[in-house]
Amino acid sequence: MAVIGGGPAGIAAAAVAAGLGRSVVLLDASPRPGGQIWRHRDRGTLPVGARDWLGRLEASDATVLSGANVVDVAPGFRLGADVQGRAVTVAAGAVVLATGAQELFLPFPGWTLPGVVGVGGAQALLKAGMDVRGKRVAIAGTGPLLLPVAAALARAGADLRMVAEQAPPREVRRFAASLWRTPARLVQAALYRSAFATVRYRWGTWVKRVSERDGALLVTWTTGRSTWAEPADLLCTAAGLVPCTELARLLGCELSGEAVVVDHEQQTSVPGLYAAGEPTGNTGMEAALIEGAIAGFAAAGQGAGARALWPSRARHRDFSRRASEAFRLRPELRARAEPDTIVCRCEDVTLASIAPGWSVREAKLATRAGMGSCQGRVCGPALRHLLGTSADTVRVPVVPTPLGVLAGLTAQRDDSRGAS
């Protein structure tokens, strides 16, 4: 069994299946397991639950391949990975996709300026050692991710000026009121808020545009009714998360919107192929752990173990659904891009150059949008939200891969064994 992705869902799937005696390979692109949420330099800084799961994975017989980008899955689940410049093939009987989510970036004037980063992006950079002490930082985004990022930036010494949630106050209040069903989340949210208690935390507020002034950013904020500008050194902004479904699409899984469709056992429309965590649209670390564990049980043929976790998964799905309703993107966010706003950052393609009726392939051939290094990971979801453009087909290599490694992965496929 191969597990792709080393966040909570992948760790749970690998640890559970290995614990049931399966031969498991976990392939993770990061230097060490943990995913985005448990990204760390020093494990001592992680919460107890995270350390427990990482310990369980280590204690299991699962083989962990870090720095492994899965760039191809050939028929029969023959995985091809670029492992730090080495071509590694893995033949698996079942595969769990635990590929996580990425941020959704919706273009607006100035979004390409240096100093404009993602919300999760800021957190990732912070965890990788970015120094924000004394920097004027503003956050504009949506959903439950805002609070931990704001708290982390404040604790790291940032001069946090503003935390803006795009969802209307009425929706955020309704969502907050519903948290009584999950008291732990309520406590957690309060703790995060206390870390930046003196900072403005505004609902129904978003960024309209950003420009450069006096070597810093000038952020134009709006509530729809009033609009004002404030300087910042770092603007952390995104429009929530979208599942990473490149491998799922390569393998032909059925999708519903952005999410991979799964059955009770986390199996996708492709037999033997499972998905867990963010790719299924069930958001958050707790849901990822449960779905990963269910996928681990199911892929190991232990249906009973999987069934025991169904009620818990249902509660988290309910939470995900309420969150996605409360933090639904306001239409104004889609209307920010102007004709000369760049939509494809790799190829500097403007919104005006893309005709609304085009298919994504037509847009690509006519403008180069999506032809660049990120393979459409940023502009693809953005164009889907802005123009309703369909998702592009996924092609090998799923991640840009040195030609020599790709040659090694695809030639002499008959030699492929287990992890080599």
Next chain:
Amino acid sequence: MTSRPDAIIVGAGIVGAACAYYLSRGGLRVTVFDEGFAGGGTTAAGMGHIVVMDDSEAQFALTSWSQRLLDDLLPAMPRAAEYERCGTLWVAEDDEQLDAARGKRTYYRDRGVETELLDARQLGEAEPQLRPGLAGGLRVPADGVVYPPAVTRWLLDQAIHLGATVREGVAVEGVAPRAVLTGAGRLEADCIINAAGAGAPRLTPGLPIVPRKGHLVITDRAPGFSRHQVIELGYLRSAHTMSAASVAFNVQPRITGQLLVGSSRELVGWDASLNRDVLGRMLERACSFMPGLAALPALRTWTGFRPATPDKLPLIGAWPSVDGLWIAAGHEGLGITTALGTGSMLTDLILGRPPAIDPAPYAADRVMAEAH
């Protein structure tokens, strides 16, 4: 449907677009149908190499004449056409291939095409990324590259300017004498031109065209890595073997600094899936000629279908068994190069004018005649 056109073209690939362009210039009212979008089929999948070929007199005549037509149109084309006169560099691995290169030089010289024979040292200077130990090469400086979807779009835009209608997303389901049947109804015209490429036999049973699959890979930007379209002389062997899968080293620098890496040929019907074994062999061959390629990030791979004929020449001309039907298809891997010559020749034939080159070798019914 709109009023009756003089000519209906089935297929808005680069060949159909060139036919639309020359027919419109000839004063005909043209309607073009494409089941997808213009330039989105084989045209988009190809490399965009403009190359004069010497494998037969007929191929030479059509490729060199097409290149002259392109030279005339280039000043009017937009930057998006990405034309670059990078030249072709045919690479000889050993002395036997170098002899073949000498033969090519003589052939080209006799027909007024400038070439330069390079020894091993000169080859290394021309393309420093080539591995040491190669025998030499032949440079054909007038060859070039274009971005085929943009050229296609430009040709259609010119035709539209002259009154043509282009209907994308409309499939032609059948061809009748002087009429086509589409999902949107029946449309009549004096001439029907089947320019549906590898799909042409679906509408005209009996056309000796089969899809010949190829793989391509594009890298991230690496400006200056390569200056020419670089092809091994063994390519011709690969291109002319109709049997099993074959691969050959063929690298093209794009105007962006990206490199297109090919090539492969397979006869597997319409199976568009990646053949990983073929892809791997193709990439290994490319890396064996240019070892530095191995470190460049590959961004995408794709497959496409060349419309292949038994004698390697396209089918251009009337299809006598259906009244009013003309064929412009079967260009294998040379459709980008020979589209203009094809469109111009077909227009001359339809209008009863003498074409600039002898059309007999491309006559669409030549293979029919052989079959009987």
Next chain:
Amino acid sequence: MAAMVSIRVNGVEMSVAADVSVAAALLNAGHTMFRRSVTGAARGPVCGMGTCFECRVTIDGEPGRRSCLEPVREGMRVTIDA
């Protein structure tokens, strides 16, 4: 104080914490622009997790490396666009 390593950025030597990413080290040294886009515009890191490819720099002569995914190493040579 964490252990330090020495790297060169466009030829300038600097001492940075040993456990940070190249992207973090560059930001901490005051570089907000990492590369020029295809039309020459200034760009810096965005996603922090290897998705957006905006933080590409040349590391030890190899162009196109995503600096957010690369840990710093003693003696590393980093080149960013001017």
